[in-house]
Amino acid sequence: MASRLILRIQESQSKLTGSEQKIARVLMENQGLIETHTATELAGIAGVSKATTARFFRNLGYTDFEEVRLQAREERNRTQPYGRSEARPAAVSMGRSIGAHLELELANLQRTFEEMRADLLPDLARLIAGAPRVWFLGFGAEDGVARVGKSMFHRLRHEVHHLDGAGQDWAGALAATGPRDVLILLTLEPRPKMLRPILAHARTTRMRVVTITDHAFAPQAERFSERVLPCHAASYGLLPTHATMLSLLRLLAVAYVGENGETVERRMEILEAIEEELNFSE
Structure with a gap:
């Protein structure tokens, strides 16, 4: 194919x-x-x-x-x-073989990582390490990816949050943010109208925005972001693909561990001790 x-x-x-x-x-x-x-x-x-x-x-x-x-x-x-x-016809999804879907996902990943600057991930890791708080934000399907990012980094450092306007209480959620906080925005089409005022607040609050997005939106993201991680996200339509976005998040987490090994190790030891204590108390 x-x-x-x-x-x-x-x-x-x-x-x-x-x-x-x-x-x-x-x-x-x-x-x-x-x-x-x-x-x-x-x-x-x-x-x-x-x-x-x-x-x-x-x-x-x-x-x-x-x-x-x-x-x-x-x-x-x-x-x-x-x-x-293959002894039987290939499995088909959305009119194409599963192999075709896999090949497109692999092409997305390969092109994304081939085009990435070598110094970008360590630079981002240091940016996140110096932040008082780290926030993950996504809308629609990307909200789930944001929750994965929050869970991933929560094990690596303190003060990691998911920015969530549950019940439409965006004011309450944004009130907790502050200067030098890092906001990691994960966004693909369609983008809600709510994104613009949230970014305006982030600018006013002097948050540092890191955007992980598709190539089409990357030039626009450069206007409000301190760093942009463009990812190839081509799909066969109907449903977006988040494979590259998730892989970039994990790679960023690995880079963070590489730059902050001792701090991460202490954090994980504390978490493991608490988890062991909780399990023992059951």
Whole structure:
């Protein structure tokens, strides 16, 4: 499957013209056409001109259609040995094999970590270590990811919180924040209107915002964030993927341990002693 092609289509979706969107839909529905059809045949299926098809691939960063086809063959050849033992048709989800979903997730992870600056994680670890309090915030599905982040870092340091306006009491939740606190924002589309006033409050309170988000939102996040961790989050639609976001959180936690080993060790010893005491009292 030409997963890198799908990744590029997902990231460029908002910039494609109406005619280019037609080609994108055809390829999203059947990536195998890249290997079995010519550019002219693809244009015919999509109902667009050959010139539009050529422009579509150039806009995605390819030299020509042949480069796309070579990439698809390379990916197929790389994964083919793992498919020889299949005695029955591959399991299918949302019209695509589970292998296709896995390949897209792996491509998201690989591109995210390949593009990350080497000094960014240690820098973030030091930023978090120097914060009086650390807050995790997410909306919708990202609220669950924020809770995972809070739980993860709660074992590594004191004063780690989940920013939650349960019962719409955002004022009460935000009143507990203060200067130099770190707010770790996890956000994908759709973004609620509530995000803007919360960020305005964070700026007024002089909180330091770290945003983990998709590449499309990263330039906007740079305006209000001290640091931005862009992650590739291409999916086959309907439901967002949080695999890269969760992996980035864990990597950040590992970097924090690396920068604050002794402090983390003491914290975990205290927690383990309390847990042992609680278990014994039962």
